[in-house]
Amino acid sequence: MMANKDNSVNIKSGAAKAAGAYHHGDLRAAVIAAGLRRLEQGDGAELGLRALARDVGVSATALYRHFPDKEALLDALADEGLRRLGALQAQAWLKAGGAVAGFKATGIAYVRFAHDEPALFRLSFTRQMSERSPDGASDGGEVAYNLLRAGVGEALPGVEDPDTAALHAWALVHGLAMLILDRRIEWDEVKVAEVVGLTFGGVG
Amino acid sequence: MMANKDNSVNIKSGAAKAAGAYHHGDLRAAVIAAGLRRLEQGDGAELGLRALARDVGVSATALYRHFPDKEALLDALADEGLRRLGALQAQAWLKAGGAVAGFKATGIAYVRFAHDEPALFRLSFTRQMSERSPDGASDGGEVAYNLLRAGVGEALPGVEDPDTAALHAWALVHGLAMLILDRRIEWDEVKVAEVVGLTFGGVG
DNA sequence: CTCGATATGTTTACAGTGACAACATGATGG
DNA sequence: CCATCATGTTGTCACTGTAAACATATCGAG
Secondary structure, three states: OOOOOOOOOOOOOOOOOOOOOOOOOOHHHHHHHHHHHHHHOOOOOOOOHHHHHHHHOOOHHHHHHOOOOHHHHHHHHHHHHHHHHHHHHHHHHHHOOOHHHHHHHHHHHHHHHHHHOHHHHHHHHHOOOOOOOOOOOOOOHHHHHHHHHHHHHHHOOOOOOHHHHHHHHHHHHHHHHHHHHOOOOOOOHHHHHHHHHHHOOOOO | OOOOOOOOOOOOOOOOOOOOOOOOOOHHHHHHHHHHHHHHOOOOOOOOHHHHHHHHOOOHHHHHHOOOOHHHHHHHHHHHHHHHHHHHHHHHHHHOOOHHHHHHHHHHHHHHHHHHOHHHHHHHHHOOOOOOOOOOOOOOHHHHHHHHHHHHHHHOOOOOOHHHHHHHHHHHHHHHHHHHHOOOOOOOHHHHHHHHHHHOOOOO
């Protein structure tokens, strides 16, 4: 069964599935974990169905018992990415103590996440927002956006059009993120802070 | 077909004879044209080698006489996209009469291009800027960026840090563009003009 | 003009992919 | 205990990018 002659990918020797994921031990989560692991290793992430299945130690078509097709799998990975992004932003906001400084920190965290996990970030935003789960399952992206809107409201109370301001802020950091991971500009946290601060008047 | 744009494609090394018609008659250009046509039709652009070859009426492997591999083909398409973007921006700049209005128009043209040709725009910026043609063949992206820098210099003479301002402007429109074509926000020219104008102080 | 040389296009084939149908297996509940 | 169902496997199909071998058109030289 095993007889794995060449393990091409180094897995962080953890106890991911050693506990008992043979037959009914939550394969779906294992596959997603493997996908995230692969996305973390280099931007040119090859995540094929077969490779992913081999990482988990399962046959390729087994994945179809948990995802209707590859797109669904990628959607799941993308959603996880958005969730992580939202978590990092919330963390940055709290750490900076909210207000204008917190707002800036949120934006910088956004760009830093894109730089730290380029493949995951790109995947998360490239996925075509499919209509799904209308019964209020927050899709991870809304978390981040709501945080942004709240940030605008709390950090910039005097702004005239908060909607436009929020859009502006989002577009700015998203543009920086994309340009960085497409190698159009260099990653430079000081520079990013400078640009972000230029608009929302905080100190450099 | 329209007049042949002689600057549309770099001619391979070799004798400097004018692009002659051999068997098919400048297939390389035809393939690129077919690719662009396909990219213009819907965002979910399927550009496979076989499909592309069939469009031109040639067998699949014939493309390998003009491109080392598919990546090179996509690179050529991406470059053409950047060139068109630059042209549109220059046109917008002139039409608006330069200065601040021209600068704003340039930014709006950027976003509009992304909206009008989503697949081409995405392709153009997703391609990993590979080192190539060190003998000063402008890669199309530089044209756009130089235009931007020039715009900052001319339109915003009083700005303290033009480099940061240029980066800011680019990131803003690029972010708007990406968010629009990833369906994160709706395309709304008025809204775009509003956001762009919010930063570079012109009227709405 | 004839004759190679070279640039271009075709055929065939191969490894890899996502996906489906049929089959096997382990767990579960009446 | 056995039927049922969820899960995983084997085999296969259409499709993809790409390489090798073959075919042909165009051009320069004699």
